[in-house]
Amino acid sequence: xxxxxxxxxxxxxxxxxxxxxxxxxxxxxxxxxxxxxxxxxxxxxxxxxxxxxxxxxxxxxxxxxxxxxxxxxxxxxxxxxxxxxxxxxxxxxxxxxxxxxxxxxxxxxxxxxxxxxxxxxxxxxxxxxxxxxxxxxxxxxxxxxxxxxxxxxxxxxxxxxxxxxxxxxxxxxxxxxxxxxxxxxxxxxxxxxxxxxxxxxxxxxxxxxxxxxxxxxxxxxxxxxxxxxxxxxxxxxxxxxxxxxxxxxxxxxxxxxxxxxxxxxxxxxxxxxxxxxxxxxxxxxxxxxxxxxxxxxxxxxxxxxxxxxx
Numbered sequence: 001x002x003x004x005x006x007x008x009x010x011x012x013x014x015x016x017x018x019x020x021x022x023x024x025x026x027x028x029x030x031x032x033x034x035x036x037x038x039x040x041x042x043x044x045x046x047x048x049x050x051x052x053x054x055x056x057x058x059x060x061x062x063x064x065x066x067x068x069x070x071x072x073x074x075x076x077x078x079x080x081x082x083x084x085x086x087x088x089x090x091x092x093x094x095x096x097x098x099x100x101x102x103x104x105x106x107x108x109x110x111x112x113x114x115x116x117x118x119x120x121x122x123x124x125x126x127x128x129x130x131x132x133x134x135x136x137x138x139x140x141x142x143x144x145x146x147x148x149x150x151x152x153x154x155x156x157x158x159x160x161x162x163x164x165x166x167x168x169x170x171x172x173x174x175x176x177x178x179x180x181x182x183x184x185x186x187x188x189x190x191x192x193x194x195x196x197x198x199x200x201x202x203x204x205x206x207x208x209x210x211x212x213x214x215x216x217x218x219x220x221x222x223x224x225x226x227x228x229x230x231x232x233x234x235x236x237x238x239x240x241x242x243x244x245x246x247x248x249x250x251x252x253x254x255x256x257x258x259x260x261x262x263x264x265x266x267x268x269x270x271x272x273x274x275x276x277x278x279x280x281x282x283x284x285x286x287x288x289x290x291x292x293x294x295x296x297x298x299x300x301x302x303x304x305x306x307x308x309x310x
Contacts (some may be wrong), residue, residue, distance in 0.1 A: 024120050024131035026184075029138055033091035035187065037068040038138060039194070041083055044070060045145030046197060054155030067091065074153060077106050078116065079146050095122035097133065101146050105154065112147045141194060174243055182223045182234065186216050189238045192246075199250060202261055208268040212242070215275035225285050230278060237271055 029038075044063055059074040067089040073080040079101050085094040100117040107114045118133040133139045174188045193209050219226075219234060226234075249257060249264050 020119060020130040021132050023136050024133065028093050028095065028120070028122060028124075028131075029136075030184070030187070031091050031093075033067050033085070033089060034095070035138075037065070037070070037083060037085075038142065040065065040068070041070055041081070042141045042145050042194065044072070045142065045149050048072065049145070049149045049152040052149070052152035054152070056154050059153075072149075074149070076103065078102055079113070079150055081142070081146065093122050093124060095120055097121075099133065099139075099142065099146065101143075101150070104147075104150050112143075113150050115143070118143075137188070137191065141191060144195075174239060182216075182231075183220050185235060185238050186213070186220060189213060189216065189242065192243060196246070196250075200254075202265075204265055205261065205268065208265060208272065209242075209246075212268065212272050212275065215272060215279065218279055219275070219282065222282055222286065225282060225289070226278070230281065233274065234278065237274065241271065 029035075040063070044061070048059075048061060056076065057074075058076070059072075061070075061072045063070040065086075067086060069084050069086055071080075071082045081099040082097065084096040085091050097120045098117060099115070099119075101113040101115050102108075104113040109115070115134065118139070120131050120133055122129055122131075174185075174192045190213055193213060196206070196209075216234065216238065223231065223234070245264060245267055249260060252260060
């Protein structure tokens with residue numbers, strides 16, 4: 001048997017793919033600081049697109065925070081984005097991201113400006129590594145934001161079809177996420193909700209979605225205390241029920257969305273109540289565990305205290 005037979009097709013592809021074209025490993029970009037600077041970059045791109053006058057012009061924007069530094073440069077040919085951890089960054093792996101996209105009218109691919117470069121550079125184990133950001137779900141919102149910015153600077157609004165494509169892409173990613181780690185699943189759910197930013201969503205529904213995510217966040221740290229059924233309920237809500245509901249809602253015409261808004265609001269409210277109930281159960285479980293620990297302490301050490309007092 002040849003050695004190649006021990007490799008799956010995907011492993012073979014990875015083996016022969018140059019390092020700089022391989023997707024970055026998840027653990028490099030899943031710390032809180034990196035997640036926050038990705039979200040901050042998406043917000044900055046959205047704000048720039050919203051504030052664009054429709055005039056095609058050069059633009060340089062820099063946003064400095066304690067942990068990261070974002071630079072966006074718009075020229076007539078390209079949009080260049082550089083994000084880097086600062087020296088004060090709390091991220092365990094300091095990194096520098098560089099994304100360069102052609103303007104759509106200069107060179108396009110699949111209906112958007114062609115991506116010239118999308119790389120992440122980071123230092124690990126004393127060596128500098130370069131990996132690709134293409135096809136990495138965490139950065140799809142940034143690519144979408146660059147595309148939206150490109151259109152905004154030539155006076156074109158993003159169509160609902162493009163926004164729905166992004167939402168559908170995030171839905172597929174959310175449903176593919178099989179991780180048992182609730183934090184990973186919750187992060188994918190947050191990205192899914194963020195993908196609704198460019199769609200006309202009713203403020204009541206938007207608020208309810210954010211409340212659901214906030215309740216999920218409260219469950220994350222002690223999620224392991226839940227039983228199988230409780231864990232399954234939360235995972236199913238995030239992976240299936242929430243995207244199924246919102247996906248069906250956004251597939252409707254504007255008129256039918258208005259008619260179904262109250263029904264969707266009720267469904268989201270029921271999801272929220274379920275999470276609140278689970279929080280109460282979790283708190284009771286923690287109290288019971290505390291009482292159990294105290295009983296053990298009393299059994300083990302209470303008698304010794306009585307003996308000393310005698």
